[in-house]
Amino acid sequence: MKTLLIKDCMILTMVEGEKPFLGDIWIADGRIAKIGPSIEEEADRVILAKNRVAMPGLINAHNHASMSLLRAFSDDLKLMDWLDKKMLPAEARMTREDVYWGTTLGIAEMIASGTTAFADMYVHMDAVAQAVLDSGIRASLTRGMVFLEDDGGRRMAEALNLIDNWTGAGDGRITTMLGPHAPYTCPPEPLQGVIELARKRQIPLHIHLAETIEEGEKIRAKYDQTPTEYLHELGMFHDTHVLLAHAVHLNESDVALLRGMRGGVAHNPVSNLKLGCGIAPVRELIEAGVTVGMGTDGAGSATTLDMFAEIKAATWMQKLKHGDPTVLPAEAALRMATIESAKLLAIDHEVGTLEAGKRADLILIDLDKPHLLPVHDIHALLAYSATGADVDTTIVNGEILMHQRQFQTLHWEEIKREATARASRLVEGL
Numbered sequence: 001m002k003t004l005l006i007k008d009c010m011i012l013t014m015v016e017g018e019k020p021f022l023g024d025i026w027i028a029d030g031r032i033a034k035i036g037p038s039i040e041e042e043a044d045r046v047i048l049a050k051n052r053v054a055m056p057g058l059i060n061a062h063n064h065a066s067m068s069l070l071r072a073f074s075d076d077l078k079l080m081d082w083l084d085k086k087m088l089p090a091e092a093r094m095t096r097e098d099v100y101w102g103t104t105l106g107i108a109e110m111i112a113s114g115t116t117a118f119a120d121m122y123v124h125m126d127a128v129a130q131a132v133l134d135s136g137i138r139a140s141l142t143r144g145m146v147f148l149e150d151d152g153g154r155r156m157a158e159a160l161n162l163i164d165n166w167t168g169a170g171d172g173r174i175t176t177m178l179g180p181h182a183p184y185t186c187p188p189e190p191l192q193g194v195i196e197l198a199r200k201r202q203i204p205l206h207i208h209l210a211e212t213i214e215e216g217e218k219i220r221a222k223y224d225q226t227p228t229e230y231l232h233e234l235g236m237f238h239d240t241h242v243l244l245a246h247a248v249h250l251n252e253s254d255v256a257l258l259r260g261m262r263g264g265v266a267h268n269p270v271s272n273l274k275l276g277c278g279i280a281p282v283r284e285l286i287e288a289g290v291t292v293g294m295g296t297d298g299a300g301s302a303t304t305l306d307m308f309a310e311i312k313a314a315t316w317m318q319k320l321k322h323g324d325p326t327v328l329p330a331e332a333a334l335r336m337a338t339i340e341s342a343k344l345l346a347i348d349h350e351v352g353t354l355e356a357g358k359r360a361d362l363i364l365i366d367l368d369k370p371h372l373l374p375v376h377d378i379h380a381l382l383a384y385s386a387t388g389a390d391v392d393t394t395i396v397n398g399e400i401l402m403h404q405r406q407f408q409t410l411h412w413e414e415i416k417r418e419a420t421a422r423a424s425r426l427v428e429g430l
C-alpha cells in the first residue's frame with residue numbers, strides 16, 4: 001500500500017454545507033482514506049502543509065490543450081475569422097508529435113495552476129491520451145468532428161478508436177466522449193447518427209453550442225431554429241449525457257429545453273469576454289436546475305488555462321449583467337470549478353470534493369503571500385484574490401505532480417524546447 005499524509009492544513013472539502021477546518025488528509029493507494037482534524041497514521045511520505053489550503057483540484061470542463069502552441073499568435077479577431085483564417089490553417093499542419101507536445105505544454109500550465117482534470121476536444125487524440133498518461137493528470141477526451149465534407153467515415157472511425165483503445169487507461173484517469181464539433185459544422189444527418197450511437201452505447205457527448213450571434217444567424221437561416229432547438233429536435237437531450245461548451249446565446253425557451261438534461265453547460269467566461277461573444281445566462285441555467293461548470297477553452301483564444309481567472313471572470317460577469325453583486329457568490333463559483341465541472345465530465349462519483357473513498361485529486365494553495373492575508377473568508381480569498389501561481393502542490397490519484405512549484409512528472413526544459421520549435425513551424429507565413 002502506498003500512503004501519503006498531508007498535515008496541518010486548512011481543508012475546504014467543497015461538500016455542500018461543510019465548513020472549512022484545520023486538519024489532515026491521509027491518502028492510501030490513490031484514494032482519500034481519512035480526512036479530519038487530527039489523523040495519526042503512518043505514511044510513506046508526509047507533507048507538512050501549515051499555512052496552506054487543501055481543496056479539490058480544479059476541473060477544466062472545456063479545453064483544446066494542444067492549442068497552447070497557438071497562444072498569443074492570433075488575438076483580437078472575430079471568432080469565425082480567427083477560426084477560419086488562423087486556427088484551421090495552423091491546425092492543418094499539426095502532426096501527431098506536435099499535438100503530443102502542445103498538449104503536454106497545456107498540461108504543464110494546468111498542473112502549475114491547480115487543475116487536476118480537463119475535458120479536451122481535438123485531433124490526433126491518441127497523442128493527447130499519451131500526454132495525459134505520461135503526465136499523470138486526469139482527462140475526458142474526445143475527437144472533435146467537423147462534418148462539412150464526406151471523409152468516408154474517417155473522423156468517426158478515429159473517434160471510436162479513441163473510445164475503444166483509451167477508455168479507463170491510466171488507472172481510470174482517462175475517460176472518453178463523442179465530440180460533434182458544433183451546430184454550424186454538423187449537418188442533421190451525420191449529427192443524428194452520432195446522437196443515436198451515443199444513446200445506444202451510452203457514450204457522453206461534448207459539443208460547442210451558441211457561442212456567437214453569427215452562429216445563431218447561420219442556424220436560423222438554414223433551419224429556422226435556434227442552435228439549442230436544432231440539437232433538441234435531433235434528440236440530443238434525450239437520455240444522453242451532454243457536455244455543452246459556451247451556451248452564451250440562449251433565450252428563455254432554450255433554457256427551458258435544457259431543463260432536466262443529463263450533463264450540463266461548461267461556462268467559458270474569459271474566452272467569451274475576449275472574443276466579445278456575450279454573457280452566458282448562468283443564473284437562469286442554474287435556476288432551471290441545469291449543471292453549470294467552468295472551462296477555459298483553448299489557449300489559442302483564452303490565452304491562459306488558469307482556472308482562477310475563469311472563477312473571477314464568471315462571478316464578475318454575472319454581477320455586472322444583473323447589476324447585483326450578490327449574484328454568483330465566491331463559494332458558488334468555486335463549486336462550479338470543482339464539483340459541478342466534475343459532474344459535466346461524469347466523474348463526480350470519483351473526484352470534485354474531498355471525501356473519504358474518493359480519488360485523491362487535490363491542490364495545496366500557499367497563503368503565505370501579501371495578497372492572501374488576512375484570512376477572513378477563505379472562499380472569497382480563493383475566488384477573488386488567489387491566482388494559479390499560488391498553487392504550491394498538485395496531486396492526482398494520490399500522485400504528486402507538482403510540489404513546491406516543481407514538476408514531478410514533467411520535464412520542463414524538454415517541453416520548452418519542443419513547444420517553441422514546433423509552434424514557430426506551425427504559424428510560419430500565416
Ligand SMILES: N[C@@H](CCSC[C@H]1O[C@@H](n2cnc3c(=O)[nH]cnc32)[C@H](O)[C@@H]1O)C(=O)O
Nearest residue numbers: 064087121122123144145146155208297298
Ligand atoms: N478540425 C477538426 C476538428 C477539430 S475539433 C476542435 C476544434 O475546435 C476549434 N475551436 C477552438 N476553440 C473554439 C471555439 O471557441 N469555438 C469553436 N471552435 C473552437 C479548434 O480550433 C479545433 O479545430 C476536423 O476537421 O474534424
Ligand SMILES: [Zn+2]
Nearest residue numbers: 208245297298
Ligand atoms: Zn472550444
